[in-house]
Amino acid sequence: MAEPRVFKNFIGGEWRPSASGKTFESRNPADTRELAGVFQDSGVQDVNAAVAAAKAAFPAWRATPAPKRAEILLRAAQLLQERKERYSADLTREMGKPLFEAGGDIVEAIGMAQYAAGEGRRMHGVTTPSELPNKFQMSIRQPIGVCGLITPWNFPMAIASWKMLPALVVGNTVVIKPGEDTPHSTFNLVECLHEAGLPPGVVNIVTGYGPTAGQPLVEHADVPVISFTGSTATGRLVNLAAADKIKRVSLELGGKNPVIALDDADLDLVMDGVLWGAFGTAGQRCTATSRLIVQRGVAAELTERLVARAKTLRVGNGLSPETEMGPIINQKQLDRVLDYVAIGKSEGAKLLCGGGRLTGGDYDYGFFVQPTIFGGVSRDMRIAREEIFGPVLSIIEVADFDEAISVANDVPYGLSASLYSRDANHAFRMMRDIESGICYINAPTIGAEIHLPFGGVKGTGNGHREAGPQLMDAFSEWKSVYVDYSGSLQRAQIDNEV
Numbered sequence: 001m002a003e004p005r006v007f008k009n010f011i012g013g014e015w016r017p018s019a020s021g022k023t024f025e026s027r028n029p030a031d032t033r034e035l036a037g038v039f040q041d042s043g044v045q046d047v048n049a050a051v052a053a054a055k056a057a058f059p060a061w062r063a064t065p066a067p068k069r070a071e072i073l074l075r076a077a078q079l080l081q082e083r084k085e086r087y088s089a090d091l092t093r094e095m096g097k098p099l100f101e102a103g104g105d106i107v108e109a110i111g112m113a114q115y116a117a118g119e120g121r122r123m124h125g126v127t128t129p130s131e132l133p134n135k136f137q138m139s140i141r142q143p144i145g146v147c148g149l150i151t152p153w154n155f156p157m158a159i160a161s162w163k164m165l166p167a168l169v170v171g172n173t174v175v176i177k178p179g180e181d182t183p184h185s186t187f188n189l190v191e192c193l194h195e196a197g198l199p200p201g202v203v204n205i206v207t208g209y210g211p212t213a214g215q216p217l218v219e220h221a222d223v224p225v226i227s228f229t230g231s232t233a234t235g236r237l238v239n240l241a242a243a244d245k246i247k248r249v250s251l252e253l254g255g256k257n258p259v260i261a262l263d264d265a266d267l268d269l270v271m272d273g274v275l276w277g278a279f280g281t282a283g284q285r286c287t288a289t290s291r292l293i294v295q296r297g298v299a300a301e302l303t304e305r306l307v308a309r310a311k312t313l314r315v316g317n318g319l320s321p322e323t324e325m326g327p328i329i330n331q332k333q334l335d336r337v338l339d340y341v342a343i344g345k346s347e348g349a350k351l352l353c354g355g356g357r358l359t360g361g362d363y364d365y366g367f368f369v370q371p372t373i374f375g376g377v378s379r380d381m382r383i384a385r386e387e388i389f390g391p392v393l394s395i396i397e398v399a400d401f402d403e404a405i406s407v408a409n410d411v412p413y414g415l416s417a418s419l420y421s422r423d424a425n426h427a428f429r430m431m432r433d434i435e436s437g438i439c440y441i442n443a444p445t446i447g448a449e450i451h452l453p454f455g456g457v458k459g460t461g462n463g464h465r466e467a468g469p470q471l472m473d474a475f476s477e478w479k480s481v482y483v484d485y486s487g488s489l490q491r492a493q494i495d496n497e498v
């Protein structure tokens with residue numbers, strides 16, 4: 001096995017150890033004997049240094065023409081493409097998801113790099129007529145300054161790219177603190193940007209834990225923007241900490257995403273969609289399918305077929321090509337998933353398959369859980385309402401479409417939701433009435449593409465969206481510009497009185 005790499009913080013284009021000299025290890029969650037990397041356990045001094053570097057780099061980056069900034073993103077997209085295989089293996093080693101899914105994580109970053117680069121030649125504002133003669137007016141989009149990005153472990157490269165690349169194309173500089181389980185992929189992304197010509201200090205990486213490295217970043221006076229993806233509980237803390245300094249905070253938080261399957265659905269399609277949505281990435285997506293809301297007429301057949309298929313899923317090390325479902329990220333998350341299995345049982349739900357940790361042989365070195373399905377779940381149970389973030393599906397039976405929508409909306413989250421039906425009327429009512437930021441018809445709850453806004457309603461976020469045409473909104477301010485070329489004072493709303 002190759003010597004594990006030791007990563008220093010990347011600050012002002014230089015590699016710097018943490019001020020305390022402390023480090024931490026990232027291990028492969030499928031096999032904890034394998035070290036994925038050693039990273040700096042950073043604190044406030046390291047964050048201060050990174051913010052200072054980002055602040056120093058801001059004036060020149062801001063003054064660089066946007067199409068030039070975009071060219072760097074495009075070159076980085078090319079490098080990511082060339083290195084996809086290697087970066088996928090790095091990502092699987094640190095995060096656990098199977099190689100084919102890790103490739104998707106990289107592809108999402110490539111897509112974002114291409115899409116964000118396009119904005120370098122658009123970045124449209126509006127020009128609009130004045131209510132007064134001989135007066136011109138327009139709005140222009142401007143960068144804000146140093147953006148503090150705090151990213152999760154489940155999409156280590158994609159989510160870093162969703163935040164970093166839009167921030168950069170507008171002309172901001174960045175300090176990123178990647179999830180402590182999976183920092184390597186952020187280094188890979190930034191490596192491409194640097195080889196593509198990104199100037200030193202424009203992106204800085206500080207690794208470490210939330211309370212010691214994340215919090216000083218959130219609280220730093222020179223960081224006016226915080227973009228955070230993670231749990232609702234932590235998002236609340238981030239928002240509270242940033243409130244004091246009136247910062248812009250973009251939060252992408254939990255989900256409890258339903259698939260609604262009606263009696264007229266194509267059951268083969270539902271099967272494939274639910275299995276992929278619930279057990280892809282071992283259920284560790286904010287968009288994962290955690291509830292199947294099924295109409296009574298097809299409930300028994302669908303349940304039986306899903307359970308049979310779930311039992312055959314090959315769970316294992318993501319580096320092995322036959323693996324369909326990888327491990328849970330760490331011991332803490334594993335305990336959380338198993339706790340929820342116990343909660344489901346104690347609430348009276350029926351455990352139809354799975355529910356246990358996989359042990360024996362190589363399983364003993366990783367955090368593996370069986371694909372788990374609960375039947376007989378009612379809408380008020382905790383397993384029907386709380387985010388589990390693991391391969392656990394709750395099946396809830398309903399009488400009709402109206403009840404399905406009511407159950408689907410009866411949770412404190414609203415990220416993604418899906419309807420399987422052949423009835424166009426139900427499909428359009430779903431699009432209108434479901435309380436979610438993302439809605440699918442005859443497709444699973446996972447798999448959002450970067451051309452459309454990503455985000456959710458209620459406890460899922462605070463109204464911001466990532467990606468899509470809105471991608472720069474969290475990272476820019478509008479400036480409205482009025483140019484009066486009349487040569488005299490024109491008093492708006494007075495001299496043009498109607």
Ligand code: UN1
Binds near residue numbers: 285286
């Ligand atoms: C996430 O889980 O936070 O829509 C992101 C999807 C992926 C992104 C998920 N494209 O499932």
